[in-house]
Amino acid sequence: MEAIYFYIIKKNIITIINIQKNLNGCKVLKGYELNRKGVWLLVRLEIANFNVEDITFGDETSYQDGTLIINKEEALKVVKEDEHITEADIKIARPGEDKRIVPVKEAIEPRCKADGGAVFPGVTDNVEAVGEGQTLALKGCSVLAVGKHWGSFGDGLIDMSGEGAKYTYFSQLNNICLVADTDEEFERHEQQKKNHALRWAGHRLAKYLATEALEDQEPAEDDIEEFDLEPITKRPAKVNDLPSVVYVMQAQSQMEEMGYNDLVYGWDMNHVVPTLMHPNEILDGAMISGSFMPCSSKWSTYDFQNCPTIKNLYQEHGETINFLGVIMSNLNVNLEEKERSALFVQQIAKSLGADAAILAEEGYGNPDADFIECFKALEEAGVKTVGMTNECTGRDGNSQPLVTLDEAADAIVSCGNVSALIELPPMETVIGELEALARDGLSGGWEDDDELGSSVKEDGSIIMENNSMFCGDQVLGWSPKTMKEF
Structure with missing residues (x-):
């Protein structure tokens, strides 16, 4: 050798x-x-994007001139590798079509590694480091894991056109809808469901599509995104002299039983204390979405893969800021755990020499206490902090926006009110099962209300809270919502 x-x-x-x-x-x-x-650099991550302008079915899974062609039979074999998948089909939903998708459980951007390495370590692959080398991505599309019949509290809705389309980023994508059912009867009537078989099938399908379609494909140089950061202690003086910024992400980890929370390298975030991560790891598949959390507040795997805040911090690095990296924190149930995590975040930020932080929480309600506790700890350490979160101000908008508040949290970017009522007309086609919105306890839907009746009307129109819009609040940086003054 x-x-x-x-x-x-x-x-x-x-x-x-x-x-x-x-x-x-x-x-x-x-x-x-x-x-x-x-100056020594970490190995860069290159994401080579192949733009998907349309999707169709054919004899061979391939990518040709902007069109993703899917061999449905072969793709469904990958889905059904898990014997718990009892029924499955693949349907396509394009921007502008008269289609409503519900209950949506997960979204994933199809990707593979140019060298055949791990795509979703600990989920579709063995645990190995990600965040370097070249990743091939089918851009402009997503794989959606959709329940054929059954929904749960953490599932949501996507409209591909009309009034509802403006509420979620996924209406802008060409969506490959994996519509499936499982034999996981033990959680069939539970409000919270792990949806393990269906969510994992979505990740397998996403990896399969990219691997098969992009084999031997060469990306255009203009379609390659590059992400690299110098080691923190090896940066040139002109970078170190800039304001140092750290991004604190509070990923969902409140459920003590395994299987509901976000994962890092396949490991349940409930077992994780705040940890410094390289931003490339997050963009390259290290973080996987969980099934717990009202859906508009949730961060899908697609959101982690394409996190706009991380990408914007990269753009500013070396120009206006010194981007230190990501502190991946957690969300807890009891006060002592919240305080402990805030101290960890404070210590890491201080040790890094952070001047400022962006703080984002996945969720609302109980997690607001983690959000504010972390806000206080960072400000006490002299780290100027801006928070990003949604609000829960009630249907009338008059309630306190967060469960707890503090004077230290004096700079918050609001991503909207989760309780705002939304009325939408019927759609020609429903992918999944519309009745799930009312029947299965989706966080923004209901079976009956004294004043409003059922969320699902006889003509297929709906009334629901913003809560049920799939990843609709987009706290990670691409929310379209703006403030209005009256």
């Missing part, structure tokens, strides 16, 4: 690749980058 080193010069960066050679051939082990000024 011998080590061979290659030196590649591209865009003023010298890449040193160490290849270990043995009887089985050559395998790239690790890359290191050194710019001409002698």
Whole structure:
């Protein structure tokens, strides 16, 4: 066995690749980058985007001239690798179509690694580091995991056109709807469901589509996004002299029973204390969405993969700010746990030398206490903090916006009122089952109300709270909502 080193010069960066050679051939082990000024960089993440303008079914899963072609039979075999999937079909929903999708449980951007590495470590693949190398992405589309019959508290609704389309980012995408049912009878009538088989099938399908469609495809140079950060202690003076900013993400982890919470490298966030993560890990599949949380507040896997706040911080790094990275925090149930997590976040931010922080919470209600506790701890440490969250001000908008407040939390970006009533006309086509909105306790729907009746009307029109809009509040940075003054 011998080590061979290659030196590649591209865009003023010298890449040193160490290849270990043995009887089985050559395998790239690790890359290191050194710019001409002698500053060591982490290996960059490249996301090569292949824009999907349309989706159709055909004999072979492939990508041709902006069209994703899906072999449905082959794709469903991947879905049904889990024997708990009892029924499954794939339907397409395009922007502008007269289609309503409900109950939606998860959204994933189809991706694969150019070198065949892990896409969703701990879920579709073995646990291994992500955040470097080249990732191939089918851009402009998503895989949606949709219940054929049954919904739950954390599921939501997407309208592809009309008034409802403005409430969720996913109305703008070409959606591959995996509509399925499972034999998970133990949770059939539970308000909270893990939806394990269906959500995991969505991730397998997303990986399959990208792997099969993008094999041997070469991306256009203009369609490659690059993300790299120098090690914090190795940055040039001109970067270190800029205001240092850390992004604090409070991912959902309130359920003590495993299977409901967000995952990091396949590990339940309920078992995690606040941890410094490289932003590339989050953009590259390390974070997986859970099934718990009123749906408009939820962060889907697609949201983690495309987090606009992380991308904007990258754009400003070295220009107006020194982006330190992401503190991945958690959300807890009792006060002592909330205080402990806030202290961890405070300590990490202080140790990094953060001047400022952006703080985002996944959810509302009980998590508001984590949000405010963390806000206070950061401000006490001299870290100027801006919060991003939605509000729960009641249907009339007159209630207190967060469960708890503090004078330290004096800069909050509101992503809207989860309780706002929305009335929508019927749609020509329903993908999934509309009755689930009223029958199964979706967080913004109801079976009966003294004044409003059922959320689902006989003609297919609906009345619901914003709560049921799938990932509609978009706290991670792309909410379209604005403030109005009266």
